[in-house]
Amino acid sequence: MEAKQEIKRSSVVFEDHEHFEPAEDKGNKYLKRIMVSGLISLLLVLVIVYTLPKTVLTVKSLLEYATIVALVIFLFILLIRYFSILIMAYLYINQYTYSSLTGGYSPFVSILVPVYNEDKVIADSIKSLLELNYPNYEIIIINDGSTDKTRQVAEGLVGYRKGKVSDIKISLINKPNGGKAKALNTGIKYSKAELVLCMDGDSQLSADCIKLAVRHFANKEIGAVAGNVKVLNRGKLFTDLQALEYIEGLNMARSAQSFVRLVNIIPGPIGLFRKKAIEEAGYYSSDTFAEDADLTLKILANGWKIYYEPNSISFTEAPVKLQQLLKQRYRWTRGIIQSIKKHRKLMINPSINFGDTFILWIMFYEALIWPAMNIAANLFFIIAAFAFGFSSLIFFWWAGLALLDLVTALYCVAAEREEFRLVGYSIIYRMFFILIIDICKLMSTIEELLGIKMTWGKLERVGVAKA
Amino acid sequence: MELIPILSTIILVATISTFLLAIGAYILYKTRERRGQIAAVPRQAEIVAEVVTPSGMPAPRQMEQPQVAQQPVFVERQPVIIQQFPGQPQQQFTQRPQPYTAFRQQPTGPVTQQPGQYNVPGYVQQRGVQAPQYTAQPEEVRQQKDSKFLKYTTEGYVSTKENKESGAARWR
Numbered sequence: 312m313e314a315k316q317e318i319k320r321s322s323v324v325f326e327d328h329e330h331f332e333p334a335e336d337k338g339n340k341y342l343k344r345i346m347v348s349g350l351i352s353l354l355l356v357l358v359i360v361y362t363l364p365k366t367v368l369t370v371k372s373l374l375e376y377a378t379i380v381a382l383v384i385f386l387f388i389l390l391i392r393y394f395s396i397l398i399m400a401y402l403y404i405n406q407y408t409y410s411s412l413t414g415g416y417s418p419f420v421s422i423l424v425p426v427y428n429e430d431k432v433i434a435d436s437i438k439s440l441l442e443l444n445y446p447n448y449e450i451i452i453i454n455d456g457s458t459d460k461t462r463q464v465a466e467g468l469v470g471y472r473k474g475k476v477s478d479i480k481i482s483l484i485n486k487p488n489g490g491k492a493k494a495l496n497t498g499i500k501y502s503k504a505e506l507v508l509c510m511d512g513d514s515q516l517s518a519d520c521i522k523l524a525v526r527h528f529a530n531k532e533i534g535a536v537a538g539n540v541k542v543l544n545r546g547k548l549f550t551d552l553q554a555l556e557y558i559e560g561l562n563m564a565r566s567a568q569s570f571v572r573l574v575n576i577i578p579g580p581i582g583l584f585r586k587k588a589i590e591e592a593g594y595y596s597s598d599t600f601a602e603d604a605d606l607t608l609k610i611l612a613n614g615w616k617i618y619y620e621p622n623s624i625s626f627t628e629a630p631v632k633l634q635q636l637l638k639q640r641y642r643w644t645r646g647i648i649q650s651i652k653k654h655r656k657l658m659i660n661p662s663i664n665f666g667d668t669f670i671l672w673i674m675f676y677e678a679l680i681w682p683a684m685n686i687a688a689n690l691f692f693i694i695a696a697f698a699f700g701f702s703s704l705i706f707f708w709w710a711g712l713a714l715l716d717l718v719t720a721l722y723c724v725a726a727e728r729e730e731f732r733l734v735g736y737s738i739i740y741r742m743f744f745i746l747i748i749d750i751c752k753l754m755s756t757i758e759e760l761l762g763i764k765m766t767w768g769k770l771e772r773v774g775v776a777k778a
Numbered sequence: 779m780e781l782i783p784i785l786s787t788i789i790l791v792a793t794i795s796t797f798l799l800a801i802g803a804y805i806l807y808k809t810r811e812r813r814g815q816i817a818a819v820p821r822q823a824e825i826v827a828e829v830v831t832p833s834g835m836p837a838p839r840q841m842e843q844p845q846v847a848q849q850p851v852f853v854e855r856q857p858v859i860i861q862q863f864p865g866q867p868q869q870q871f872t873q874r875p876q877p878y879t880a881f882r883q884q885p886t887g888p889v890t891q892q893p894g895q896y897n898v899p900g901y902v903q904q905r906g907v908q909a910p911q912y913t914a915q916p917e918e919v920r921q922q923k924d925s926k927f928l929k930y931t932t933e934g935y936v937s938t939k940e941n942k943e944s945g946a947a948r949w950r
Binding site for chain 1: 786789790794797799803807825828829831833
């Protein structure tokens with residue numbers, strides 16, 4: 312990178328748009344909730360005990376029939392989920408392949424890079440941003456009160472730097488620590504651009520990512536474009552499994568949602584927004600731990616459409632250790648549940664915005680119902696093996712799911728032109744990886760419903776990302 | 779021994795181990811998190827920030843691609859000698875674009891690479907894997923490949939390709 316340039320410092324006051332409701336006494340509220348749930352369960356048990364002698368069933372046969380019915384329902388939902396996502400994703404890719412390009416539209420874009428203690432990777436991230444194949448953009452680094460050398464490193468980057476197509480202005484905002492949402496809000500308010508690209512400080516963007524994403528904004532209904540997140544640090548068991556999960560679990564679902572222009576989460580590592588859409592939505596909020604999901608729901612609620620651009624790629628560092636992975640998923644799950652709770656009015660009343668209602672129910676199903684069903688099914692097979700000696704049942708269950716995952720992985724790897732070796736991981740994907748994730752999701756859900764306090768956790772980066 | 783009972787046992791053990799691993803890791807994570815609890819950040823109505831920007835304007839720089847996009851594409855007809863034999867030089871006229879013609883729009887759809895070039899993902903480069911390189915062959919080489927079959931005549935080896943532009947009648 313070029314030498315340090317002359318810089319100008321100024322103090323700016325940004326208004327904080329967020330309005331917080333006064334904290335309520337959650338202890339009593341959750342105690343009441345547990346008591347009500349317990350009473351309802353007791354009532355149901357009493358009804359069963361009273362009515363069972365009047366039927367031909369015994370307690371044992373009732374349990375057997377109930378589990379069989381539950382499993383059939385689970386399998387039915389699973390197949391519907393898989394095939395509807397696959398078909399919609401396929402239709403989307405077809406539509407995408409044959410849709411025409413809108414050339415000549417290149418509005419000014421501000422790239423917002425929020426950083427907190429990222430001194431190891433910030434220089435490489437900015438260097439990669441200068442390689443973007445787009446003529447009209449600037450970079451705004453928002454230092455969210457870092458305690459390491461991020462400030463000094465970032466100040467050394469400020470100036471007009473030679474980009475791939477034109478000279479790029481790099482600015483820095485130093486603000487007190489307040490979280491990613493507040494950091495991005497500060498950058499959005501400072502930006503004068505029509506479009507803002509929000510990303511993570513440790514992510515790296517593909518060269519054509521802005522050029523490919525910007526073209527969708529020629530359609531005035533599009534409020535935001537979600538990019539494609541890929542795992543950068545591959546080669547280890549957990550990171551390879553996450554690479555497969557990003558392709559099979561997240562990107563395919565996003566493709567399916569994009570077919571109806573209703574992407575439910577614009578990922579943190581890459582999201583291009585129309586500034587007007589963010590202003591109308593009331594900026595990012597820090598009252599949930601999934602600020603990207605919350606903002607996406609607010610943008611959709613205002614009637615904007617959201618598209619997914621599979622070729623706008625952001626390479627991000629995935630958690631390497633199990634503890635880090637659990638930390639990330641714990642925050643995601645609780646954040647999504649908080650967003651669902653925050654927008655529950657939209658969930659209950661489809662007349663406000665049907666798209667939001669649909670998306671919220673999908674989020675509810677994926678975050679709460681699906682993990683519980685998966686864990687229950689696995690527990691059933693363990694119990695069936697030990698109590699009744701049906702140990703071969705678990706094999707057929709695993710074989711069915713593994714085959715389904717294998718087919719999906721093959722399709723996704725082919726569609727995204729990904730590494731073929733990832734397909735092999737689909738054999739252990741559901742039985743091992745997804746089971747761990749689902750147990751974490753279930754625990755997080757219980758904690759969220761009980762109102763246990765949580766704090767922002769920051770993943771420790773090792774500085775793998777290189778430009 | 780049958781295969782299914784063995785596989786069933788393996789999967790059963792793996793599932794139980796995964797359950798225990800996940801629950802254990804979660805409890806460990808929660809214990810570690812509880813130790814590292816930090817105080818909540820006080821909420822403020824205003825955020826005072828320091829903005830650091832470059833003081834001057836950038837030096838004027840030649841914009842490469844957009845300027846090229848405005849220029850018309852010149853096509854010049856140049857002779858290309860395919861193969862030379864004593865006493866019988868053959869010439870063909872082919873269209874060769876000028877080297878500065880090249881601003882083209884990206885092709886429609888997910889394919890982003892230029893024709894004749896394979897874009898390697900960053901993670902592949904990072905691991906030092908040798909990327910498959912494919913480059914389009916120049917016109918001359920392709921022409922030479924076309925005329926690899928030679929006919930032996932009293933005048934020596936000649937190309938089997940007809941010179942249609944010569945205007946001479948040929949007997950078959």
